[in-house]
Structure formats: C-alpha cells, structure tokens
Amino acid sequence: MTEGNFVDYVKIHATSGNGGSGSAHLHREKFIEKGGPDGGDGGRGGHIIVKGNKNLWTLLHLKFKKHSRAGHGGNGSKSRSTGHDGQDEYIEVPLGTTLKDTETDRVIFEITEDGQEFIVAEGGMGGRGNWHFKSSTNQTPRYAQPGIDGCEVQLTLELKVLADVGLVGYPNVGKSTLLAAITAAKPKIANYEFTTLKPNLGIVQYRDFRSFVMADIPGIIEGAAEGKGIGHRFLRHIERNSTLLFMIPADADSISGQYDILLHELQKYNPEMLDKSRLIAISKSDMLDEELKAELAEELDRELPIPYMFISSVAQQGLVELKDALWKMLNEE
Template sequence: MESKSNFVDYVKIYCRSGQGGSGSRSMRREKYVPKGGPDGGDGGRGGHIILRGNRNYWTLVHLKYNRHIRADHGAPGGKSRSTGKNGADKIIDVPCGTVVREEETGQVLFEITEHGEERILLEGGRGGLGNWHFRTPTRQAPRYAQPGEPYKEITVILELKLLADVGLVGFPNAGKSTLISAVSAARPEIADYPFTTLEPNLGMVEYRDGKSFVMADIPGIIEGASEGKGLGLRFLRHIERNSLLLFVIPADSQDIKKEYQILLNELKQYNPEILDKQRVLAISKSDLLDGELMELIRKSRLPQIPYVFISSVTGQGIQELKDLLWIELNKESNQILPIEEKSAERVSLPSNPEIKNSEESTQTRTSTDKEEEKKEGE
C-alpha cells in the first residue's frame, strides 16, 4: 500500500522495452567496384527491462515518482555490414522480497528474493536483418531489409514483502515497538497512544557468539481488522515469509488466551496458511506484576505454545526470549510430530523460571492443538 512516508511497499509502474533497430539497405559504393552488391548491416537489439535484487534497498520509495520506465531503442544497421548499437538495458533495483504482479490480470510474474538476482521483465525487440542477408544467385542486389521488432510494454504492480525471521503480532500498545528497540538497533516511534507504529520496522537481533536474526514489527492489529477497522490488514503481507510469529500480549490484559485467539482469527481471515507457522508468546510489561500475579497467570489457561514473561523496560526475560526464539528458528524440522516423539526432543534453555510453556511446557503444539486453535479462531 502506498504511503506518505519514506516507507513505500506498493507501487505501480509502466515499463516499455526498446524497439529493435532496422536493418540497412545499403549498397556497396566504391571506386572501381561498379556492382558492389548489398552490404547493409543488421539493426541493434532493443534494450531489456530488468529487475535486480539489491539488499541496500528496503523500500520502493525510489520508484514512487519514477513510474514510467523505458529502455533505449536499438540503432539501425549501417553500411559495410556494420551492426547497429544495442539499446541500453534499463535495470531497476528493488528490495529483496519484491513480488512483481501484472496489473491487468493480477498474475504473479516472478519474485526477487536474492541480492544480485536479475529477472528480465520485458525483452527488447530483435534488430532487423540488413539486405546483405537476402542476396541470392538470382537476386544479387536486394533493396529491402527487415524492420526491427517492436517494443513491448506492460504495467506491473510491485509489492514488497519484508524478509525477516521473526514477525511481531499484537494489538496496538502491546509493547512490540519497545521490544524491537530493546533487542535491536531499530528505533521506531514509541508513544502512549494506539497506532504509534504506522509502518513496518526491521531490526537485527544480536544473539550469542556473533549469531543474529531479523525481527519485523508491523502496525498493531485490532479485532475487525479483516473488515477494514484500524489499519486493516494492509501490512500483514510482511509476515508471510517469516519463519516464526512472536505474539506480544501485555501482562495487564484481562484475558491473554482470548486476545491470542482474536489475533489468530484476524490472521486466518487474511491467509489461513499463516497459522501453519511456528508461534511463540511474549507476555510483555511483566515488570508490572508481582510474584503472586505472575504465578496466577502461569496457572491460568494460556495458549498451547512456548511463552516467556518479559519487560523491555527492565530487560527482564529478554535474553531468555532470544534463547527461545533461536531454538525455535533452528529446529531441524518444523513438522509436527506426535507427542511421544516430541517429548524426546526437549530443549534445554538457560535455567530461569520465567521460560515455560503452559501446562505441557516441553511439548510443541501437536497437529490436534493446531486444528483446535484454528477452530477457536473461527
């Protein structure tokens, strides 16, 4: 969706490749060569329109005011069988994670996911053949040549889906922006009012021994977002490629389980496949709790996913959260195994009572759990 800010993740552009140059009808003209015959060269190829992934870009803002992109035409052929110059290709740098969609049909043409990856959107027209190619024993002086192939044109929509390992999901004012600023160098706007975050933010989370992973914060979701309330679901495509979803729910929520189910339902309305991703729960603002309240929440009916109490202000539970996220991201397989098999794969986190799952703390969701959650989300 287009934005008035410097973050632009949706743009429509018109592209036109170059036309091929015409072949030459030149006849050889030299002193003492009265019948030199044809010597017309071929026309040059028209320029291609090429999209290239560039990790130095993370938004499409550079295309917001440059929506008509044209490659150069090929030059016509010359005498002495000289070939015309090819039209210069037009290379469009885009962020990794850009989806290219044809405007008229909505069909996805391709995606750019790697740095340096190049895909030809439109090929330039082929240059026409010069008259030299058309000489025959019976027609030794042809005076015609091929015209160059015409250019091609298309209007496409570029959509950016940010590439991140962990996507933050939660209501406005859940503490997502404070969390990403606490674990990374990202500095999103933080204030005590809803929808402070109006655009996605990326942060590189430094882990142990020089390891790291990328976290994405998107604007908060509210109940009814799938019907257009709040900011709607306009930014949810940025978590479609995340390996793991981190649900952030504040400790002062009246019903953590209900809030979690509302978020699940909104995600399902957008794309049911998102529910197949790994999930972790961070109970934020835990510095507001005393030991008795924290224990009461632990004993309450919480979502059947790994969880940890955190405070982005005091740093409570932050390292434990990083440990949990790293383990979930680096599991050998995300396939759901039966409980008997999964119980043999218990992971050892740094000893801290704040990291637990709910009642079955050492087990990942079973397929039955996931089906129940999907039904509850309905």
C-alpha cells in the same frame, strides 16, 4: 529508518526500447560495379530489468521515478554492420520485492537473492538487413526489415520485509517498546493505537557476535484480513518471517482469546502462515506479582497450544530468556 523513509509499494510504467531497422544498402566499391546487398541487421532494443540489491531496505528511491525507459537499438549499416543494442535499464529493488502486473494483479516474479535479475519488458528485436533476402531469383533486394517496437508494462512493486522474527499483536501492546529494548532501532512509541504506521526493522545482538533480524509490524485488529484498520496492507510483511512472536499484554481480557483472533486473521490472509514457528510473549508483566503470575500461568497452560513467556520491556524482565527461546526456534531443523 524513519517512518517517512519506508516505502513498500510503488507503481512504475516501464517501456523497453525499439529494435533498430535493418539496412537496405548495396555494396559499392571501385572496380566492383554491382557488389550486391550488404545491409546489416538492426540492434535489439534495451530491456527493462529488475535486479535484487541486498543493500536496499525500501523502495524509497523509486517513489518519484514513475517511468522507466530503455534505449533504442541502432540501425544496421553497410558491410553487414549490425547496429548497437539499446541500453538496458535496471531497476534495483530490495530483497523480498514482489513484481505484479498492475492491470491484472498477477504476480510475475519475486526477487529473493542479491544480484538476481528478471526482465519485465523485453526490447524489440532488430530488423534484418537486405543481405538476408538475396537469392538466385532476387539478387539485389532493395528492402530490409524494420525493427520491432518495444513493449510497455504497468508494474507494481510490493516489498515484503525479510526478517527472521515478526512481531504480531493488537495495536499498543508493546511491540515497538520491545523492539527498542532489544535492538538499536528507534521506533515511534506512544500511548495510543496505531502509533506504528510502517514496519520497523531491528537487529537483535545475540551471544558470540551472532544476531537475527526482528520486524515490528503495524497492529492487527479483528477483521484485518478484510481490510479493517491498517493491518490488511501490512499483513504481507509477516509472510517472509520464519518465526512469529505474538505479543499479548498481561492485562488483556482474555490472552487465549486474543491469540485465537490474531491467528484467525493470519489464517484468513494466508493459511501457510500457520506453518511458521510461534511463540507468545505476555508483555507488561511487571504489573503482575508472583501470585498473580502463577495463577495466570496455570490458566494459560490449559488454554494455550503453544509456548509462552512473561516479559517486560520497560523493566527489562525476561528479555534474555526471550532471545534464547527465539534463537533456539530459528535454528531448529
């Protein structure tokens, strides 16, 4: 999937259908002079329904569909005939989509399962026909209820990428290079910061035809939780990952310091992220000889509170061991 085709944020104006009016019909038939009221009820208006679809990966199909409108209910008619219900309008979204009220920014619902449905705008109820209102003192009511109008909702859809492993790191530390090395994904790779502007997904093939999904998130910098850089917009994609792989280059001024900054930004954005499994990958380690690697490992053993590994995506070093470690973390109870 190319960057331009990945859309994770859209706003939609949803309008449900109006309910049909009840009928005020009076029964007329040969030899029956006064048949009484027999007006039917109006049909309900159509709902606006958001539905999960596991075959979708982006909100691209909704990018230019800013309005969603359901059908109106039919009016009631004679012989107590009920009007038809308005046609429901379905908005299909990928799994991991959050529905928000645009005006209040309140989270309404989250779609996490295939086929899961949620009514975001209910259609108006149909009005009752005049036969409901007959009584011993009012035997020929010549009135019926009008249908209730549908409602309008300003809806914001936000997609949180569903992946098993999320890559976390500063810009230009080799996240996209790793994704390209161990999956069939082809993310944009270049030697400048913020090359990745949209999340990229790749499927990592493991032993015995098993696999897991890895997500490359745009780089995070200090202050991302307050909106610096572009990390603020994409931090939500990490919320759905069960395991976080921190990518820190071997030539960083302080590997433990960089890890602490990244962890602090995640904590400020959502403290629950600290509950996820974590692993550090020291990228670009082909620049280190064995002596330097041993010295660095001795230092990291004292400073880092979580496991780490030396890898090089370009030199294909440590990638098999990395996949083994990630698979073990994903399948631990």
